[in-house]
Amino acid sequence: MHKPVLVTGASSGIGEAAAVTLARAGFRVFAAARRIEKLKAIEGLGEGRITALALDVTDEGSIAAAAERFKAEGAVLYGLVNNAGISVTGPIEEVPLAEWRAQFETNLFGVVAVTKAFLPAMRAARAGRIVNIGSVSGRLAPPFMGAYAASKHALEGFNDSLRRELAPYGIKVSLIRPGFIHTPFGGPEQEGLSRYVGPGHPYSERVAAFKAWHAKGHPNGAPPSAVADAIAQALTAARPHSRYTVPASVIPPVMLRNLLPSAIVDRAFAATTGIDRRKEAAP
Template structure:
């Protein structure tokens, strides 16, 4: 039986973060569930889970949350960096502000949370950081450049961090979900705003990509896994006595990452073209 641990989780308003908070609380761990809007956590608080406001794009918010946990328990035993969202737009279409916001949440917030908990973990001589990456960290399809780039960054940062903090007794674990039946798809669709100009060369591509994410990509038929299945893997990553460096979630995640590793670029590009919509070049007008 794993002894009770103090667990701080970001992004608990929905999806895997919320499910992980419930599961770890049910196992007897001291869970601090956080979200930008703490009112979304009222039901978790009613169950006895400690809730805190935490916005991973706000320095004071992050520092205050970590300080509150350390004041009560000395250090964070397990940090689960879960807060993230997916920006899905053609590279040419995304604004600089949209790209910055994607990296502020998915990368810079994750890094800052790790920086804030590490001094306490080093003092305690133990700790674990679980970074929720994605199979997106291993390949990049059309329309997914910035979300996938952010997860590529999480993978690289985690690899370096794992080696840097191991001498202090701190472990770093990466979780790589494939498509999961949560609200992630709806959020992604919300970033695929329709083209303002009817002549936009990516207009129909955006429409078809949004339709795929809304109705196909996050269903059991497409290989998406229930949030509960993903939660079991996150709990294992957070509590295993000897955790692996990486945990992939779902057959689709494992098979796609294996294909990316083994196939030549041309063959993998062909797989992406069969799996995702592509922009349609304008037909030349007849003379």
């Protein structure tokens, strides 16, 4: 009863929905993020089973402190939900290397570091679940989201290696691939794209077209509760899937990406996002 679960990035969006859903399903939830005041606010939504935990996944000291705090609570982690993430947008050529590194620090190395911190106790217990929040962009890489797509592709590889390494220890590993979800995630993505629209930016017109398409995505996306339900399934099913793609409407594009030649997928991408109708004026 009340198996302990740690959810990273629980101060907003999918992580917040997951923390509340899991607490209401009977898990004892450690809701972790940098904005502790936001976490304190959701403590009250979890029937007394949510504990706020300050955690920056890019800071080893912060991860060690969170792991210590967890130990002090006398809890052995059953579930780890690696959800914290950011999205760096813009043309590959123009996004500064420091931002590429920041993208990977959070979305990949943050996941690796948190997993390494909590795994020894889970392995010793010979039970548990790890749920990594990937993205449809981890299979279908959109233009002007190269840093984000690369980080989520890397996470797919991490997820598969981890699942195969941990199988003998009774720890099951799943990846959730959300499509567009209605959370604040799209705001910084839009701001990022804006920085590359205008005079002097060689991809300006196509970035503007992509930005206009993307602007409709998150507001019309599935609710974060849909992803929270998939996370709950991955944590409770006797035989969890290795992957959950949410919502179901994004399963066909992911499947077609696996079946069709890249040239056709490229044309479909360009047509869907509107970037094929634009020609860049600048050299």
